[in-house]
Amino acid sequence: MDTPATIPQGKKHPKGLYLLFFTEMWERYSYYGMRAVLMLYLTAAAISGGLGMDTQQAALVYSLYTGIIYFTPIIGGYLTDKFMGLRTAITIGGVTMAVGDFTIFLFNNQWGLYIGMLLLIIGNGFFKPNISTHVGELYHPMDKRKDAAFTIFYMGINIGAFFSPLVAGFLAEDLFHTTDAAGIEHFGFKWAFLASSIGMIIGQLIFSTLGKRYLGDIGTKPARTNIAAEGIPTKMTSADKKRTGAVLILAVFIIFFWAGFEQAGTSLTLYTRDFIDRSVGGYTIPVSWFQSVNPLFIVILAPIVSAIWLKLSKSKRGDFRTTTKMSMGMILLGLGFLILVPAVLYTGSDEANIVHRANILFIVFTYLFHTLGELCLSPVGLSMVSRVAPVKIASLLMGVWMAATGIASLIAGKLAGLTATLGYVEIFSIIGAAAIIVGLILLTVSKKLQTMLDARD
Template identity: 65%
Template sequence: MNTATKLDSSGSPQAARKKHPPGLYLLFFTEMWERFSYYGMRGLLILYLTKTFISGGLGFSEAVAASIYGFFTGAVYFTPLIGGWLTDRFIGKRLAITIGGVTMALGNLALFASQTKAALFLGLGLLIIGNGFFKPNISTLVGELYDEKDERRDAAFTIFYMGINLGAFFAPLVCGFLAEDFFKTTVNGVEVFGFKYGFLAAAIGMIIGQIIFNMLGNRYLGDLGKKPNVKAATVDKKQVSNAPLTKQEKNRTWAIIIITCFVVFFWAGFEQAGTSLSLYTEKFVDREVFGWTIPVSWFQSVNPLFIILLAPLVSMLWIKLARSKRGDLPVPIKMGLGMILLGTGFIILAIAVLQTGSDETNIVAKANLLFIVMTYLFHTLGELFLSPIGLSMVSRIAPVKLASLLMGVWLASTGIANIVAGQVAALTATLGYLEIFSVIGSLAIFFGLVLTLVSKKLTRMMA
């Protein structure tokens, strides 16, 4: 590890233990701009796919659009497996982050340049490839700023997670405003949306992040992340790329894989936000406030807003528990509680569906805005108990030579979940929102309880 990450500006190791290294905040802002780009585009995607050609969209049916959305958001979490493998062996993390950022910017520029199906699939393809290089490596770099037993690790990943959600908060507001308001026009009585300007804003955000990262990288990260893992990993200054995994390393690897399988169920529910929750909000939620109708895409900012507000509190909770006599909660229990909280959010939403029904041609009454807000609140709490903890876990216990690859495996769970989420969202047209939301909520609570029951075994494997 680069010793510069262990010392503060005064050179005092003791002072550095109280503060996070400055490299954390560089990675914070780099991830913030990347997430601005991703969530800005993603917040518009389902609307762009379903609006008619004359309205500036591509005219897909809701079922086909949900499937495209699901496969895209799934694929962006599968390519980190390939990007992580390449980084572990051939290229440094920082170069991979730059390759990924530039490729994703080009993807959004393709969506801006032409509103055709060919440009759609080209743009989505570039975004998928770029994310594969970017996503696993920036998270792993955060972990490398800290020693394995540093008590600040979970708090650091929670702070890093705030960067993710700061970008995710502003993205739908900016890109959604440009597409659904500022550049929206009326032609022959038909509303025409300016989706391409939202995609342009997403591209600009990605470019800004890459400029900051490359200008300040050497200053705040030193040599961290410049070499592939197999070249950086040494014991007594000898390479260990061909050394077999120890029994402890194998147990830790299996613990990551087992927990990853549980996490699929969490993200399959959570990722309904961009599809079934957005479509339900558009049709069945009363979005009017003081005579103004809130854009649908703006609801994608509710979750990151709650993250920004609640992440510092959760971060302080983990530090307080870690320093208490009883000690911190085991990772599997934290994540099990996260799944239970997610399920509770869907139960709240199911109550709203009982009021509104699922038939848009015969809406009895629209749901109060607070139902969707409370749903996002519980989903956010669940996310804070699960996602940053998982990132911290993988970076802490993964064998060095498999660090980026296992981070890719962790992210791939979200990929599987997104594909499943898209297919589940497509079923709302036939099964109805009540059935879908109720089943998702019940399964999330069930698997959350199972995870807490097997937590002792998993904790021993992670030791």
């Protein structure tokens, strides 16, 4: 086994990281552009260009889509490990998702939406786990730059996530937003879906054109081929089982995080639409633009957080445990929801009788705390899985990790639907308190879980 002194570190990150950065950036542009207007599209009246669903039905459709899309990476990861290289899987996934977005644009009805969603779900299964695994393969398993690399990669995700709601919101709620002589509003949702398709195509063109130049032969063969060529044991060792077990336990914990975080596209979007004062200098900010607040904070804060992790890793004290960082993320998410509770108490939850609207800073600070929590948990979690996963099931385990987000999205939809009956203050308080409690529980067992993650034969 390599010792820390012999593990290749390097001063700079490989250029392949930045190619994967831009590929993922465009894929996230596609995903978040579609997601930013999805709830609005589902709930807008048919005459206004939407599908006319009530809040509970729309929340169910939204949560099923954002939930199932994180389950197919298990299948995609398994197929990739067995039968194809990472690069092939990423290309199949990207092309399929581009076709999915275009289908929603082309048909612009309920069946078009469901067929398009199915294609997006299938494509994501091949794309999502494999591009994250590909980042990990650029580094030695024990390379200390990994957490920093995944934080940089995560910044690429959020550059795409920042711009896409702005473009989607501008197209749907501004450029193609009209009011006819009868006073009925019409929205350009379908053009937002077309923009998402174009973004996915751009990302794939970049990846296909520059892949060989910056990635070499990395990711061109199935994991089982690499295992045979390098003489890696095919059976799971005791240490492999301990590390895999720790990942599965942590996957259960992060369900609580993402169930709260995914309120951004449902209850937080609807609360912002109905109860937040969105007027700034006489201009009313489109609701979907608030989906860009979180990725904007990511882009600003990710380099700072990355530098902190890197500096700590080189210090005498050493970096925080991965599990400790993740517990910090849970607690920060909970605090973000508690910040919003006074705003709800001020505005009330009845959109039909609004007397006061909450200051825009409430929702901005909620997203700030959610972002800090995300930076402590998500890129660190991706780095951890790529570092500790046994080679023969690397993509599969990454898929399982992402499936936890899928379960969380289904729960998130249920919680969002309850705002119509229980109210926003109750839901936000419950989510906030639960996230903090679960974060504290994770903190108490973090040392034991870290020992399992660090297990070696």
